[in-house]
Amino acid sequence: MATTTAAARRDQARRDYDAYLAACPSRMLLDRISDKWVSLVMVALGEGTLRYSELSRQVAGVSQKMLTQTLRSLERDGLVERRVTASVPVRVDYSLTPLGNSLRELMYGVKLWAESHMEEVFVARERYDER
Amino acid sequence: MATTTAAARRDQARRDYDAYLAACPSRMLLDRISDKWVSLVMVALGEGTLRYSELSRQVAGVSQKMLTQTLRSLERDGLVERRVTASVPVRVDYSLTPLGNSLRELMYGVKLWAESHMEEVFVARERYDER
DNA sequence: CTGGATCCTCCATGATACTG
DNA sequence: CAGTATCATGGAGGATCCAG
Numbered sequence: 001m002a003t004t005t006a007a008a009r010r011d012q013a014r015r016d017y018d019a020y021l022a023a024c025p026s027r028m029l030l031d032r033i034s035d036k037w038v039s040l041v042m043v044a045l046g047e048g049t050l051r052y053s054e055l056s057r058q059v060a061g062v063s064q065k066m067l068t069q070t071l072r073s074l075e076r077d078g079l080v081e082r083r084v085t086a087s088v089p090v091r092v093d094y095s096l097t098p099l100g101n102s103l104r105e106l107m108y109g110v111k112l113w114a115e116s117h118m119e120e121v122f123v124a125r126e127r128y129d130e131r
Numbered sequence: 132m133a134t135t136t137a138a139a140r141r142d143q144a145r146r147d148y149d150a151y152l153a154a155c156p157s158r159m160l161l162d163r164i165s166d167k168w169v170s171l172v173m174v175a176l177g178e179g180t181l182r183y184s185e186l187s188r189q190v191a192g193v194s195q196k197m198l199t200q201t202l203r204s205l206e207r208d209g210l211v212e213r214r215v216t217a218s219v220p221v222r223v224d225y226s227l228t229p230l231g232n233s234l235r236e237l238m239y240g241v242k243l244w245a246e247s248h249m250e251e252v253f254v255a256r257e258r259y260d261e262r
Numbered sequence: 263c264t265g266g267a268t269c270c271t272c273c274a275t276g277a278t279a280c281t282g
Numbered sequence: 283c284a285g286t287a288t289c290a291t292g293g294a295g296g297a298t299c300c301a302g
Contacts, residue, residue, distance in 0.1 A: 194296055195297095220302095
């Protein structure tokens with residue numbers, strides 16, 4: 001397969017799927033990844049492989065349940081790889097797949113944006129509230 | 132003000148705010164914009180100014196309540212501008228601010244990603260489910 | 263046409279306890 | 283250590299009605 005084939009397939013996909021339509025699968029996918037835990041987990045894993053416990057520390061405030069749930073859905077969608085090392089105690093490592101990493105780059109940009117533009121948002125809020 | 136000043140301020144902000152911390156304002160901002168309605172509305176407005184009714188059609192499936200609520204929060208955060216034309220019936224136009232547009236570009240990338248990589252995600256899901 | 267106000271429902275999420 | 287199972291609940295979000 002030439003590399004153009006993959007690109008062509010993506011172009012086709014862009015024509016087939018329209019995230020504006022509520023029933024469209026891509027819309028559901030967008031809904032899924034437009035999730036705070038997803039973005040935080042993805043960005044965290046961008047820094048390399050992490051164990052479950054490392055992740056829960058890195059992503060402060062996430063409950064066990066939500067972390068596990070988020071990781072499962074990411075694994076199912078092929079964005080995250082889960083590798084179990086059978087030892088005592090057991091060790092589980094999570095890392096991004098190539099597909100996951102391609103999304104992570106975009107999400108990292110969003111996280112950076114949020115951290116970079118807080119001040120402007122604060123100013124806007126004050127102006128809005130004093131009105 | 133030189134352009135470097137704005138850049139320097141952003142660098143400083145990146146050091147001050149860490150979205151991993153649950154209590155950090157930037158984390159709250161990230162939570163806010165990691166929302167399906169936010170991303171869909173932002174991307175829709177990227178194509179230009181839209182009236183309220185046009186938006187509700189463009190973003191299929193959104194309820195009046197959520198659309199209004201989303202627009203209010205975006206307006207408050209300085210991402211969206213709301214312009215009212217006093218006529219009968221009244222006409223309200225929404226458009227992105229420069230700040231909003233800077234975020235929209237990132238979100239558009241995410242939307243495109245979702246539409247482009249559906250197939251790969253589907254394949255991954257099947258493989259995961261048949262296991 | 264563009265919402266504001268209300269009511270109501272259900273689901274996402276958190277807390278807790280337990281286990282291989 | 284890395285979860286699973288269960289229960290409880292707050293709040294997101296939908297439906298409806300009304301108004302400028």
